[in-house]
Amino acid sequence: MSALRAALMRVLLLTGKGGVGKTSHAIATALGAARHGHRVFLLSTDSAHSLGDALRMPIGARPTEVAPRLVAQEVSVLDEMDRSWSAVQQFLRGLLHEGVDPLVAEELLVFPGLEELVSLRAIRDVEATGDFDVCVVDCAPTGSTLRMLRFPDVLRIFMEDFFELEKRGARLLRPLLQPFRAGSLVPDDDLFDAIERLWNDVDDVRHILLDTSRTSARLVVNPARVVLQEARRSFAYLSLYGVTTDAVIVNRVLPGEAVDGWFARWAERERQTLAEVRSSFPVPLFEAPLYPEELGGLDGLQRMSDALYGDRDPAAILRRDPPIRLVKHAGRTRLEIELPGATKEGLEVGVHGSDLIVRWRDATRVIALPSSVAGRSVGRALLEDGRLAVEFA
Numbered sequence: 001m002s003a004l005r006a007a008l009m010r011v012l013l014l015t016g017k018g019g020v021g022k023t024s025h026a027i028a029t030a031l032g033a034a035r036h037g038h039r040v041f042l043l044s045t046d047s048a049h050s051l052g053d054a055l056r057m058p059i060g061a062r063p064t065e066v067a068p069r070l071v072a073q074e075v076s077v078l079d080e081m082d083r084s085w086s087a088v089q090q091f092l093r094g095l096l097h098e099g100v101d102p103l104v105a106e107e108l109l110v111f112p113g114l115e116e117l118v119s120l121r122a123i124r125d126v127e128a129t130g131d132f133d134v135c136v137v138d139c140a141p142t143g144s145t146l147r148m149l150r151f152p153d154v155l156r157i158f159m160e161d162f163f164e165l166e167k168r169g170a171r172l173l174r175p176l177l178q179p180f181r182a183g184s185l186v187p188d189d190d191l192f193d194a195i196e197r198l199w200n201d202v203d204d205v206r207h208i209l210l211d212t213s214r215t216s217a218r219l220v221v222n223p224a225r226v227v228l229q230e231a232r233r234s235f236a237y238l239s240l241y242g243v244t245t246d247a248v249i250v251n252r253v254l255p256g257e258a259v260d261g262w263f264a265r266w267a268e269r270e271r272q273t274l275a276e277v278r279s280s281f282p283v284p285l286f287e288a289p290l291y292p293e294e295l296g297g298l299d300g301l302q303r304m305s306d307a308l309y310g311d312r313d314p315a316a317i318l319r320r321d322p323p324i325r326l327v328k329h330a331g332r333t334r335l336e337i338e339l340p341g342a343t344k345e346g347l348e349v350g351v352h353g354s355d356l357i358v359r360w361r362d363a364t365r366v367i368a369l370p371s372s373v374a375g376r377s378v379g380r381a382l383l384e385d386g387r388l389a390v391e392f393a
């Protein structure tokens with residue numbers, strides 16, 4: 001019997017740059033976990049689904065059994081979007097017809113990150129069945145996953161304004177919308193309900209993603225410098241958004257027998273990059289070789305799973321430190337955020353109301369502060385040993 005049974009469902013997010021091997025390793029991880037006796041659900045939220053191609057069998061929007069204790073599904077994002085977002089979209093489309101700048105309305109219609117987040121609601125539905133111990137998610141490339149993680153913050157700010165408006169009476173929206181000549185399109189109760197439902201969904205997903213006691217990301221990389229550079233940033237971004245990365249999977253490592261002659265210099269460069277990979281991430285590393293043939297089908301991916309995890313349980317939680325934590329240090333309370341590889345350039349820290357705002361390069365995180373420090377200003381922010389420490393005055 002699975003050791004995880006009766007506990008919360010374990011969630012593993014396989015992410016990384018485009019083409020590095022996310023789908024292959026999501027399947028390999030799921031197969032390995034099923035072999036260890038867990039009941040596993042494998043979910044693809046990348047709208048360019050490829051579980052079926054990699055497994056060489058049809059997988060669709062309905063859960064399909066692919067191996068003992070392993071069920072797979074490719075979430076149909078459009079259906080999911082229709083279910084939750086159509087009332088809101090209708091309202092925004094109405095604005096479009098009322099002569100709002102099409103570009104502005106268009107941008108509102110396509111909330112970046114919403115699609116993937118909506119498809120991640122499937123995790124909650126899988127959990128609700130009570131039939132699975134582990135959910136492995138084949139995510140879209142990192143950029144899109146990070147936009148998704150940013151979405152709850154954006155939506156929260158939007159919602160606070162929105163609920164504020166609701167409290168003051170929806171009719172107050174009328175003058176607000178006048179500049180758009182959309183006064184007749186004041187949102188009605190249905191719209192408020194739709195937005196509230198969406199907010200609840202997003203909040204559920206956010207809770208699962210940020211629950212470090214059961215959810216972690218596995219970052220797939222190739223031993224190539226450009227991939228490594230992006231992976232370093234992704235690791236820090238994930239951490240900033242509160243998601244633990246509990247392992248890095250190095251895929252397509254040249255096997256020993258392939259490195260003579262023509263590939264000797266290539267292999268030498270790869271060795272240097274691998275050494276950098278090992279020193280870049282404070283987490284366990286797993287390596288899979290470059291296979292001589294295109295990998296696929298249950299047998300091929302099972303072989304990859306064995307090469308990757310050996311006897312280890314792929315579903316194990318390999319690292320428990322939460323990436324964002326409140327600690328006492330020299331008698332003061334401070335908030336620490338794990339940001340390996342981050343530099344001071346482009347890093348900004350500030351307090352806004354009871355939120356801490358941390359910006360690093362392209363990522364902005366709004367962290368709701370616990371009451372013990374809420375409302376206090378930032379005394380000092382230090383970046384040391386790959387960790388940002390924020391002290392409150």
Ligand SMILES: Nc1ncnc2c1ncn2[C@@H]1O[C@H](COP(=O)(O)OP(=O)(O)OP(=O)(O)O)[C@@H](O)[C@H]1O
Pocket residue numbers: 017018019020021022023024025046050054141251252253288289290291292293294295296
């Ligand atoms: N270790 C490996 N050896 C040989 N071929 C591999 C290996 N890993 C992945 N591949 C092949 O590389 C291709 C891309 O892999 P995969 O689809 O898993 O990447 P991905 O990161 O999911 O890509 P995308 O970003 O497009 O979703 C596939 O054809 C796969 O069979």
Ligand SMILES: [Mg+2]
Pocket residue numbers: 022023024046050138
């Ligand atoms: Mg893929």
